[in-house]
Amino acid sequence: xxxxxxxxxxxxxxxxILSFLYRDNPFYRFAEHLFIGVSAAYWAVYYYYNILxxxxxxxxxxxxxxxxxxxxxxxxxxxxxxxxxxxWMSRWPLAFIVGTYAGYNLIIYLQSDALDQVTATLVSxxxxxxxxxxxxxxxxxxxxxxxxxxxxxxxxxxxxxxxFFSKEHKGVFGGLAKIGIWFxxxxxxxxxxxxxxxxxxxLIGRVYFLLHNWLQLI
Amino acid sequence: xxxxxxxxxIDRRYVFILILLAVVIxxxxxxxxxIEVSEPVAMLYRTVEELSPGSCVLFSFDYGPSTMPEVYPMxxxxxxxxxxxxxxxxxxxxxxxxxxxxxxxxxxxADEYGKEYGIDYINLGYKAGGVVVVSAAAEDIATTFPxxxxxxxxEEFPIMTEVKNFDNIDLIVSFSAGDPGTREYIRIxxxxxxxxxxxxxxxxxxxxxxxxxxxxxxxxxxxxMKGAAEYExxxxxxxxxxxxxxxxxxxxxxxxxxxxxxNVFYIAGRRKK
Amino acid sequence: MKKEVPLIITFVAGMIMIVQYFVPHWxxxxxxxxxxxxxxxxxxxxxxxxxxxxxxxxxxKVSRRRKGWLYSIVLMTGFMIMGVAGFVWGPAEGRxxxxxxxxxxVPMSSTMFALLAFFVASASYRAFRARTAEATLxxxxxxxxxxxxxxxxxxxxxxxxxxxxxxxSYPNMAGQRAIMIGIALGVVSTSLRIILGIERTYLxxx
Numbered sequence: 001x002x003x004x005x006x007x008x009x010x011x012x013x014x015x016x017i018l019s020f021l022y023r024d025n026p027f028y029r030f031a032e033h034l035f036i037g038v039s040a041a042y043w044a045v046y047y048y049y050n051i052l053x054x055x056x057x058x059x060x061x062x063x064x065x066x067x068x069x070x071x072x073x074x075x076x077x078x079x080x081x082x083x084x085x086x087x088w089m090s091r092w093p094l095a096f097i098v099g100t101y102a103g104y105n106l107i108i109y110l111q112s113d114a115l116d117q118v119t120a121t122l123v124s125x126x127x128x129x130x131x132x133x134x135x136x137x138x139x140x141x142x143x144x145x146x147x148x149x150x151x152x153x154x155x156x157x158x159x160x161x162x163x164f165f166s167k168e169h170k171g172v173f174g175g176l177a178k179i180g181i182w183f184x185x186x187x188x189x190x191x192x193x194x195x196x197x198x199x200x201x202x203l204i205g206r207v208y209f210l211l212h213n214w215l216q217l218i
Numbered sequence: 219x220x221x222x223x224x225x226x227x228i229d230r231r232y233v234f235i236l237i238l239l240a241v242v243i244x245x246x247x248x249x250x251x252x253i254e255v256s257e258p259v260a261m262l263y264r265t266v267e268e269l270s271p272g273s274c275v276l277f278s279f280d281y282g283p284s285t286m287p288e289v290y291p292m293x294x295x296x297x298x299x300x301x302x303x304x305x306x307x308x309x310x311x312x313x314x315x316x317x318x319x320x321x322x323x324x325x326x327x328a329d330e331y332g333k334e335y336g337i338d339y340i341n342l343g344y345k346a347g348g349v350v351v352v353s354a355a356a357e358d359i360a361t362t363f364p365x366x367x368x369x370x371x372x373e374e375f376p377i378m379t380e381v382k383n384f385d386n387i388d389l390i391v392s393f394s395a396g397d398p399g400t401r402e403y404i405r406i407x408x409x410x411x412x413x414x415x416x417x418x419x420x421x422x423x424x425x426x427x428x429x430x431x432x433x434x435x436x437x438x439x440x441x442x443m444k445g446a447a448e449y450e451x452x453x454x455x456x457x458x459x460x461x462x463x464x465x466x467x468x469x470x471x472x473x474x475x476x477x478x479x480x481n482v483f484y485i486a487g488r489r490k491k
Numbered sequence: 492m493k494k495e496v497p498l499i500i501t502f503v504a505g506m507i508m509i510v511q512y513f514v515p516h517w518x519x520x521x522x523x524x525x526x527x528x529x530x531x532x533x534x535x536x537x538x539x540x541x542x543x544x545x546x547x548x549x550x551x552k553v554s555r556r557r558k559g560w561l562y563s564i565v566l567m568t569g570f571m572i573m574g575v576a577g578f579v580w581g582p583a584e585g586r587x588x589x590x591x592x593x594x595x596x597v598p599m600s601s602t603m604f605a606l607l608a609f610f611v612a613s614a615s616y617r618a619f620r621a622r623t624a625e626a627t628l629x630x631x632x633x634x635x636x637x638x639x640x641x642x643x644x645x646x647x648x649x650x651x652x653x654x655x656x657x658x659x660s661y662p663n664m665a666g667q668r669a670i671m672i673g674i675a676l677g678v679v680s681t682s683l684r685i686i687l688g689i690e691r692t693y694l695x696x697x
Contacts, residue, residue, distance in 0.1 A: 041571075045574065067525075093537070097533060109405070189633040
């Protein structure tokens with residue numbers, strides 16, 4: 001067993017939170033609230049040391065970049081949201097944040113998440129190498145890889161058709177939308193599988209801490 | 219049928235105990251399953267291998283304790299790989315908690331490879347703003363990150379003398395648990411500045427990154443603890459990723475067993491009706 | 492003042508970000524860099540607002556002795572200890588702040604999320620049913636991916652990792668790409684509406 005008091009505190013807090021699995025209890029609630037308080041202070045400290053000091057206080061008060069009074073004023077206006085009577089002032093900095101994000105997003109989403117994706121979908125239907133492999137070593141897996149590109153093109157087009165709600169999903173359009181749902185289901189299944197994987201990994205991390213760092217059994 | 223009904227409505231705490239055992243037992247008694255490397259992981263490994271000594275990479279620590287077991291092993295493995303090849307590493311963070319994990323990975327790997335803070339690597343700390351931070355740093359790192367994470371001016375550090383903006387960066391790797399993270403680097407660093415971007419992400423978000431990988435916007439993708447284990451296999455230095463794979467296997471097997479069992483009950487129940 | 496000025500600010504900030512993308516030279520590149528730096532500062536105040544709001548709520552809870560007020564004291568104590576450690580000794584390695592981070596923050600945060608492993612297992616048992624053809628497809632895809640991603644899968648069937656890779660790289664990728672393009676088009680249109688002042692919901696409230 002570890003002799004480090006820090007490890008014992010960490011183990012105690014880990015147990016407090018794991019106790020929720022039995023039922024909600026005072027140990028869990030204690031750790032939950034302590035966690036929120038510690039997290040909030042952690043963020044506050046980093047906001048000061050990593051942003052306010054290097055990007056505002058030092059440039060403004062040490063190097064004399066007086067124009068920074070504008071973001072400082074907007075920042076203070078943001079805090080007026082705490083006081084209902086003058087809360088409307090927070091709209092100015094909020095408008096700046098929203099406007100900047102909107103300007104960025106308009107361009108970058110269009111390029112990286114739409115146009116580049118369409119370009120990457122429009123490739124040759126026949127992947128010569130994959131078909132050569134299939135003819136040399138016929139197998140179910142090689143067949144899957146040979147038909148990969150048509151599958152992608154079909155999946156992307158029908159998936160987008162499914163999201164097109166301005167036209168009723170009937171007839172040929174409805175049939176294609178149905179195929180789109182199948183692709184989405186496969187994608188959601190893969191996401192579920194990966195989600196399970198992620199959650200188990202997090203548990204492995206904590207159990208590893210308890211067995212390795214605390215109990216020193218492994 | 220009563221037995222089936224009872225099993226279907228079993229107290230979930232029994233399920234909890236079984237999952238706990240599925241994780242604890244393989245950790246106590248390892249099976250040492252062989253880990254096969256997938257292509258997205260090998261791609262990132264090859265990209266780092268192709269960098270020459272003295273190159274400079276930017277690591278972005280965009281995760282926190284909530285995803286530590288998945289992302290930290292990747293982070294450590296990549297830092298080790300870079301240090302082993304004498305590649306300089308600049309760390310930044312789009313998540314505040316990422317700073318501390320970046321430090322820890324640097325500390326462990328620097329001890330192993332005799333690297334020095336400020337010369338071979340540096341941690342410039344955290345900035346809020348996601349896409350705006352990446353865009354600002356791409357143009358001018360010193361204006362965006364005038365000080366390192368402890369508040370020392372970056373002019374004090376030799377590593378920063380030749381690095382002004384993303385033009386001086388050879389590869390960017392984001393260790394990401396969500397947004398802001400990898401997507402910001404894909405959209406700005408790759409999309410606008412044409413930089414090479416690789417990533418290590420949580421398993422939850424990994425499937426959503428395959429379109430970027432397919433489109434050539436990513437140079438490689440590590441997904442979850444398995445991705446970390448594969449990278450550890452490639453650099454031949456095992457860590458938490460490798461240690462966790464036995465437990466991961468057994469726990470997956472158990473959950474699949476639960477799903478199949480529950481569906482057998484469901485189908486049997488439907489037939490009865 | 493209350494509506495018009497924010498709409499003008501949104502328009503100007505948004506347009507500068509768009510224009511500098513196509514004209515990355517003076518004056519737009521300089522304006523963008525200046526606005527970027529301002530953005531970092533203003534954003535941090537928004538985050539501080541969140542922290543102040545949290546503290547305000549818990550101070551109120553304690554002062555009015557509302558249910559669970561003792562836990563609010565725990566929260567504020569945690570905040571004070573971590574805050575003092577950070578602001579007095581700084582965040583560097585080996586300082587009290589760093590120690591508390593590794594021995595309190597990290598275990599609590601990671602255990603909180605580790606709990607999800609138990610709930611996802613329980614949900615798999617209780618709710619994951621092949622009720623329809625679509626649900627069956629989802630279930631089969633999930634099982635194949637789960638098994639193919641772990642070493643045990645390749646021991647069971649050597650082709651399983653390849654099948655997993657195929658699902659991820661082709662049908663999954665196609666589905667994800669369709670979702671991605673749909674989201675991108677939605678974001679683009681919403682952004683345009685925001686910049687042009689058509690979408691104003693973010694200005695509602697006080």
